[in-house]
Amino acid sequence: MNMVMDSRSLAASQPGAVSLREDQLRLGLWMFLATVTMLFAAFVSAYIVRRSGTDWRQVQLPAMLWVNTLILAVSSVALEAASRSGFRLRWRQAELAMGAALAGGLGFLAGQFVAWREMMAAGIYLPTSPHASFFFVITGAHALHVVAALAVLTWGAVATRSGATDVPAWAARMELCRTFWHYLGAVWLVLFALVSLY
Amino acid sequence: MTNGFVRRYIFSTDHKIIGIQYILTGLIMAIVGAWLAVLIRLQLGWPEHQWVFLSRLLPKGMPSGVMTPEFYLAVVTMHGTIMVFFFISYVLVSGFGNYLVPLQVGARDMAFPFLNMLSYWIALLSAVVMVLSFFVEGGAAAAGWTAYPPLSAVASAVPGSQMGQTLWILSMALFIASFTMSGLNIVATVFSTRAPGLSMMRLPLTVWSFFIASILGLLAFPPLTAGAVMLLFDRHFGTSFFLPSGLVVAGKLLPNTGGSPLLWQHLFWFLGHPEVYVLILPALGIAFDILPAFTRKPVFGYRISVWCLVAVGCLSMIVWGHHMFVSGMSPFTGEYFSLVTLTITVPMTIFGVNMLASLWGAKLELRTPMLFALSVIAMFGSGGFGGLFLGNATADMQLHDTYFVVGHFHMMIGGVTLLATFAAIYFWFPKMFGRTMNETLGRLHFWFTFGPFFVIFFMQHFLGLQGAPRRYYAFTAFDYLRDTRGQNLAISIAALLLVSGQLLFLVNFVWSLFGGLAAKANPWQATTLEWTTASPPPHGNFETQPVVERWAYEYGVQTTDGDFAVQTVPARNVPVTA
Amino acid sequence: MRRSLETALAAALFAVVGIGGVVYGARSWMPPLASRHGAGIDAMLLYLLVTVGGLFLTGYLALAYLIWRGGRRDRIGTRLASHKTEVVLSVVLGLGMAVIAEGGVLGIGMPVWTEYFDAAPPADATVIEVTAQQFMWNVRYPGADGRFGRTAPQLVDETTNPLGLDRSDPAATDDIVTINEIAVPFGRAVRIRLHAKDVIHSFFLPHFRVKQDAVPGMTPEMVFFPTSTGSFELACAELCGLAHYRMRGFFNVVSETQFRAWLSTQAATR
Structure with missing residues (x-):
């Protein structure tokens, strides 16, 4: 009989305790976020270095970006609401809030796309000025990560639909969703401040 | 779960299969990389000679048997790229890392087996893309493995900067994605799946080295990703991240403004320097752990060595500027990087001394893995000393971009890693494949490898001292380099000897795979957990969950097994000595 | 055994x-x-x-x-x-x-x-501008007025005007331009302003222990003091393309009189 513990069997043998599996996923996510942080840190420091160049020309950024920031913030709030509702075992509310968070995420991406279109309509493209180049590259990189986070949110939403059947599993998934989603929201605030103010 | 050949051996999620897949892929890429090295040495040893049989094999690169400079530069660039990323990183870091870590921590598999499988297939794709880049218009990338813009950014600057460089960038993006997955896996596995009783300070140093190397890679690769994206955009979308105003290339004025070539160098070397430690740390950890099996006594200074690896990992992230002393960086920054770079000598010296001191009072068995492990110590010291020269900004002024650098890094990430890779293969082959490699062929292989390797790269240090610059297609255009002709000839002969010696290894490896004697569970009488299970281990690794009672170096004790106790031997049976 | x-x-x-x-x-x-x-x-x-x-x-x-x-x-010696x-x-x-x-x-x-x-460059240093390109060293002396004339990349013509010298600039009229050849008078410091036209090169004088990358968009300077006369080779020390290996220049340290004679022959042949 195979008695070697793997993550699942270990979890199964200790009902009620936090599953090893979720521990590993959380660890994996935090390390992934460390990697992602280094990526954006590289872009930010490249931006700062380039900023001091003589040919820097600040381009006009569309107001749409503020709207998108608001949408992303609201989506984070919705995610928190979903989490709270779940802990209060109000699953219907939790499902709705998750839906709102997902919609917000999609809305953010759509809004970013609109913002890009607006800039191009105003004649501002990738090579137009270093500010524009960095803007497109940085927001593009961020958007790609949001796409990945949306996949994670969907996974969390699916868990919420059947949340009542396994609350600890749902809670662990929600923690991962919230960490990733709020992280990207915070990163957006930093990036937005950088490209608008500096 | 494990039915069918495809599920079991091709798309397996078993870390052992994945590890072997990485190792085999890496060995194939090593053959490609070695072939490129042969081409380089043929050109430098016998410039202007016509290699007629090669003109048939490489009609575009060597028309009428003489290599073209554009082909030479592509060969040099790809040799470096392939050896660093697709040989050493695949075999040593991903291959042995995947194979050994779960076994040595007493786990069934990695923390994320599916991600592991994905990482391998992306790695394979990355290697294929890199090799394919030879066959596009303009040939493979030719701006050096360091890909400095503007040379790498402007298509007309060198033929390889047409599609070849783009494919290089895409291949590297895939590589980094694969490495990130692999690294996450190793770190999560070490943190969360250690057997009961296996505290961090009871881990074999091998596991520590993979652990630290993975963290290092996770943190260091992203700036290169950022840089690669920006380089891609400069190349294809008209941006000016790295391209300044007023560039006139091949008679044409380029429209770019304001970019900085130095920015690329910072981003590249921010990865580039930690990367060499990502490669060398596992090599050192493996060599360190192989020693006690053949000295039959515990290693010297295990705990201190752990801290040395940690220190080196941390320090390696703040010294990248020593690649840029003459780049136009401010002299003050140069002073900083010089002083900090040289602090790395402290943990590295301590580590080297610990390896040497582990031989004190030893009862030596000079089997093949041990011969290679001993030569790791020798090569590490030799190459490491070159670091004192290059980290010193003043000395570097004369030595930068000369063959001194080439000699130094080949000894470190070519020599130490290669010798450790061989030590690892000879050592763990019985465990991996349940068969024994031929000892005589192995020893012969050693004798054909260390000597020639040392001669080649030791001599290159002095070529650099004499002023021979890197990446030169030939040294015939300069009077002051006239005297290097004889040295280059000697180096090329040694190189041909070295490469032919590797055939001994390949023959041994393949033959033993199918016809080697059956191996026992613990042929080396070693103490770590992988030796407590069958050779090869079953799916799931261990029949019962190992429980660890002691550190990984319990040699020189009286037990029923002999003069050692594996990590699972209970404390009541044999006293725990550390 | x-x-x-x-x-x-x-x-x-x-x-x-x-x-x-x-x-x-x-x-x-x-x-x-x-x-x-x-x-x-x-x-x-x-x-x-x-x-x-x-x-x-x-x-x-x-x-x-x-x-x-x-x-x-x-048997092993001291175990631990x-x-x-x-x-x-x-x-x-x-x-x-x-x-x-x-x-x-x-x-x-x-x-x-x-x-x-x-160290501050001595006032009497010989000032030279070197512009590296694929695959040669453009050398420019400021001439009698001691000032370098304006250059612009738009004016570059690879056969007649590789530096893109603006001949309408009065300061440029007495500039002396050579290819792959630098002469300096013995007994004075040398001050070199380094440019690069296309990719990164590196100005390497092995006998003088001088090496400095020529980076497009930057103008690094170096100052050094020759202690021997003679003709010394100049090599490129940063991969710059196909002919990187034969980007050879000559750095000649001569007497003051020979230097002046050489400068005037360069000016005359323009």
Whole structure:
């Protein structure tokens, strides 16, 4: 009989305790976020270095970006609401809030796309000025990560639909969703401040 | 779960299969990389000679048997790229890392087996893309493995900067994605799946080295990703991240403004320097752990060595500027990087001394893995000393971009890693494949490898001292380099000897795979957990969950097994000595 | 019997490598020195070669000895060194190495480095502008007015005007331009302003211990003082494309009169 513990069997043998599996996923996510942080840190420091160049020309950024920031913030709030509702075992509310968070995420991406279109309509493209180049590259990189986070949110939403059947599993998934989603929201605030103010 | 050949051996999620897949892929890429090295040495040893049989094999690169400079530069660039990323990183870091870590921590598999499988297939794709880049218009990338813009950014600057460089960038993006997955896996596995009783300070140093190397890679690769994206955009979308105003290339004025070539160098070397430690740390950890099996006594200074690896990992992230002393960086920054770079000598010296001191009072068995492990110590010291020269900004002024650098890094990430890779293969082959490699062929292989390797790269240090610059297609255009002709000839002969010696290894490896004697569970009488299970281990690794009672170096004790106790031997049976 | 042969061979290998290495290395040196600050660089390198050479030999002989002893032993010696021994040995040798390495930098290296970079260029230095391109060195002298004329990349014509000199600029009328040839008068410092037109190159004068990357978009300067007359080669030390290996220039240190004569012939042939 195979008695070697793997993550699942270990979890199964200790009902009620936090599953090893979720521990590993959380660890994996935090390390992934460390990697992602280094990526954006590289872009930010490249931006700062380039900023001091003589040919820097600040381009006009569309107001749409503020709207998108608001949408992303609201989506984070919705995610928190979903989490709270779940802990209060109000699953219907939790499902709705998750839906709102997902919609917000999609809305953010759509809004970013609109913002890009607006800039191009105003004649501002990738090579137009270093500010524009960095803007497109940085927001593009961020958007790609949001796409990945949306996949994670969907996974969390699916868990919420059947949340009542396994609350600890749902809670662990929600923690991962919230960490990733709020992280990207915070990163957006930093990036937005950088490209608008500096 | 494990039915069918495809599920079991091709798309397996078993870390052992994945590890072997990485190792085999890496060995194939090593053959490609070695072939490129042969081409380089043929050109430098016998410039202007016509290699007629090669003109048939490489009609575009060597028309009428003489290599073209554009082909030479592509060969040099790809040799470096392939050896660093697709040989050493695949075999040593991903291959042995995947194979050994779960076994040595007493786990069934990695923390994320599916991600592991994905990482391998992306790695394979990355290697294929890199090799394919030879066959596009303009040939493979030719701006050096360091890909400095503007040379790498402007298509007309060198033929390889047409599609070849783009494919290089895409291949590297895939590589980094694969490495990130692999690294996450190793770190999560070490943190969360250690057997009961296996505290961090009871881990074999091998596991520590993979652990630290993975963290290092996770943190260091992203700036290169950022840089690669920006380089891609400069190349294809008209941006000016790295391209300044007023560039006139091949008679044409380029429209770019304001970019900085130095920015690329910072981003590249921010990865580039930690990367060499990502490669060398596992090599050192493996060599360190192989020693006690053949000295039959515990290693010297295990705990201190752990801290040395940690220190080196941390320090390696703040010294990248020593690649840029003459780049136009401010002299003050140069002073900083010089002083900090040289602090790395402290943990590295301590580590080297610990390896040497582990031989004190030893009862030596000079089997093949041990011969290679001993030569790791020798090569590490030799190459490491070159670091004192290059980290010193003043000395570097004369030595930068000369063959001194080439000699130094080949000894470190070519020599130490290669010798450790061989030590690892000879050592763990019985465990991996349940068969024994031929000892005589192995020893012969050693004798054909260390000597020639040392001669080649030791001599290159002095070529650099004499002023021979890197990446030169030939040294015939300069009077002051006239005297290097004889040295280059000697180096090329040694190189041909070295490469032919590797055939001994390949023959041994393949033959033993199918016809080697059956191996026992613990042929080396070693103490770590992988030796407590069958050779090869079953799916799931261990029949019962190992429980660890002691550190990984319990040699020189009286037990029923002999003069050692594996990590699972209970404390009541044999006293725990550390 | 077999065991002692293996042991002897392995020990001999490392002993031979160690001794052979230092013997071989001791016979190698740089091209003859021709600059003032270069003496400092040479001193730095000599210090490193001697100290590292000694450590190299010691290490290899130690390894050879340990293999020799270990291969002939039937039982292990002291099994486990005391923690104190481990710490003391590590700290002593680690610090010793740090002293050698950092001591070299702080004692010899830094003074040379700061002197080279921080010293103000003498007023009578010969000022030269070098613009590297694929695959030659464009050299420009400011002429009698001591000022370099304006250049613009738009004006570049590879056959007639590789520097893109603006001939309408009065300061440019007396500029003297050569290709791959630099002459300087002996007895004065040399001050070089480095440009690059297309990709990164590197201005390398091995005899003068001078090396500086020529980076497009930047204008690094170097100042050095020749201490010998003669004709010295200039090489490119940063991969710049196909003909990187034959981007050869000449740096001629001549007497003051020969220098003036040479300058006037260059001006006349324009």
